Amino acid sequence: MKRLSAIPLNGKYFSECRIPPSYNPLIKHICTDSRTCTANSLFFAIEGLHVDGHDYIPEAIQRGAVAVVHSKELTYYDSALAYFRTDRIRTMLSFLSAEFYDNPQKQLTCIGVTGTDGKTSTCEFIWQLMNLLHVRCGLIDTVHMDDGSKCIPSPYRQSTPEPTELYPFLSQCRKNGLAYVVIEATSHGLSDECARLKDIEFSAVVFTTVSSEHLEFHKTLARYIDAKFNLARQLVKNGHIVSARDFPYLESLKSIAPKHARFATYALDSSSDCDLAAVTLAHDLYSRTCRINTQDHVEIPFGPGFFTRNMLGAALAVSQLLSIQVDKICSLFNQLKPIEGRFALQRFQLPFSIIIDFAH
Missing domain, CATH: 3.40.1190.10 (Mur-like, catalytic domain)
Structure with a gap:
C-alpha cells in the first residue's frame, strides 16, 4: 500500500493531472478490470481489442476506485477523485505496477x-x-x-x-x-x-x-x-x-x-x-x-x-x-x-x- 503522493503519477508521460486539494488517499490495489476494483483502488482505463475500459470508469468508482488513469478525454470528472491522462497507458501500467510493489x-x-x-x-x-x-x-x-x-x-x-x-x-x-x-x-x-x-x-x-x-x-x-x-x-x-x-x-x-x-x-x-x-x-x-x-x-x-x-x-x-x-x-x-x-x-x-x- 502507498499514498497517492508516493506513486510517481506526475511524470513527463502524463499530459493532464486532476487532483483535488490535499487529496492523498491510500492506494491499496492497482487494477485494469472494473470488476476487480475494491476500496482504494487505482483504476487504469485501458482501451482493448474488444472492450474499452473508459466505459467502465463509473463502475470502477462505484466499487471503490479513488484515482483513474486514462488515455481519452472524459465527458465527466468527479471533483472528489484524482484523474491522470497519458497516451502511453500500457507503459505507465508496467512502470507504476513495478513502483507500487517497490520494484x-x-x-x-x-x-x-x-x-x-x-x-x-x-x-x-x-x-x-x-x-x-x-x-x-x-x-x-x-x-x-x-x-x-x-x-x-x-x-x-x-x-x-x-x-x-x-x-x-x-x-x-x-x-x-x-x-x-x-x-x-x-x-x-x-x-x-x-x-x-x-x-x-x-x-x-x-x-x-x-x-x-x-x-x-x-x-x-x-x-x-x-x-x-x-x-x-x-x-x-x-x-x-x-x-x-x-x-x-x-x-x-x-x-x-x-x-x-x-x-x-x-x-x-x-x-x-x-x-x-x-x-x-x-x-x-x-x-x-x-x-x-x-x-x-x-x-x-x-x-x-x-x-x-x-x-x-x-x-x-x-x-x-x-x-x-x-x-x-x-x-x-x-x-x-x-x-x-x-x-x-x-x-x-x-x-x-x-x-x-x-x-x-
Whole structure:
C-alpha cells in the first residue's frame, strides 16, 4: 500500500493531472478490470481489442476506485477523485505496477524465454534443473507458477500475465527469499503495445524457434520478430543470450543485441559449430539416447526431438548463468519430469499410443 503522493503519477508521460486539494488517499490495489476494483483502488482505463475500459470508469468508482488513469478525454470528472491522462497507458501500467510493489524485479535474477514453440517446456526445464542443483528458483509460464512457497497451476489466462498480476508475483518471490525467477515471455508481453515486461531486465534469455504467428495482432512477421527481440534489448550488462544454432534470425538477433551480450548456441543432430551439441544414438516415443559434447550416453526420458532441443537450451542457460560446466547439468536430464499437456504419453496395454497435447 502507498499514498497517492508516493506513486510517481506526475511524470513527463502524463499530459493532464486532476487532483483535488490535499487529496492523498491510500492506494491499496492497482487494477485494469472494473470488476476487480475494491476500496482504494487505482483504476487504469485501458482501451482493448474488444472492450474499452473508459466505459467502465463509473463502475470502477462505484466499487471503490479513488484515482483513474486514462488515455481519452472524459465527458465527466468527479471533483472528489484524482484523474491522470497519458497516451502511453500500457507503459505507465508496467512502470507504476513495478513502483507500487517497490520494484521486486531489481532484486531478482530474471531469466526470460521466448520463441514460437518450446517456451513453456524450456521454462519448466530451467526451473527443474535449477532445483535439481539446489538453487531455489521461481517460475511463471503457461502451465505453472511458483513464487517460492509452492508450485501450482498458473491461475492466469495469459502465459505472460499483466503487470498487475506479474509484479505481485515477483514481490512474493522476493519475500520468499528467491534469487532467481524464470519468466515465459510472449510476443504480446514483449510488444511495445502491451508492454507487460517493459520494466524487467533479464540476466539470461533463451530464443527457441520463430515462425509466423499472432499476425492478427502484430500485422507483419517483421513486427512479430521485432517484439521477440525486445527480450534481448532488455538484457543486463554482460548478460547471456542462448539460442538454437539454426535459429533463422540469429544474425539479426546479434545485430540488435547489446554489444556486451554473451552468446551461446545449441543444436541437435547438426554439424554446425555450437557450444552444446547433441547427437541422437537411439530413440523411440518414450526416450532418447544422445551423445552430448563429451558424454557418450546421456539418457533422456522423452522421445521427441523437440524436447531434447528445449532441454539443451535450458541446460545451456543454466550453465551460463551459474557458471557450472554444462556436462554436469546435462547429466541431470534423466531426472527431468514430464510437463503437463506437452506431448504427454499415456501408458496403456493397447495396440496404439495415446498422447495428450495442448501445445501447438
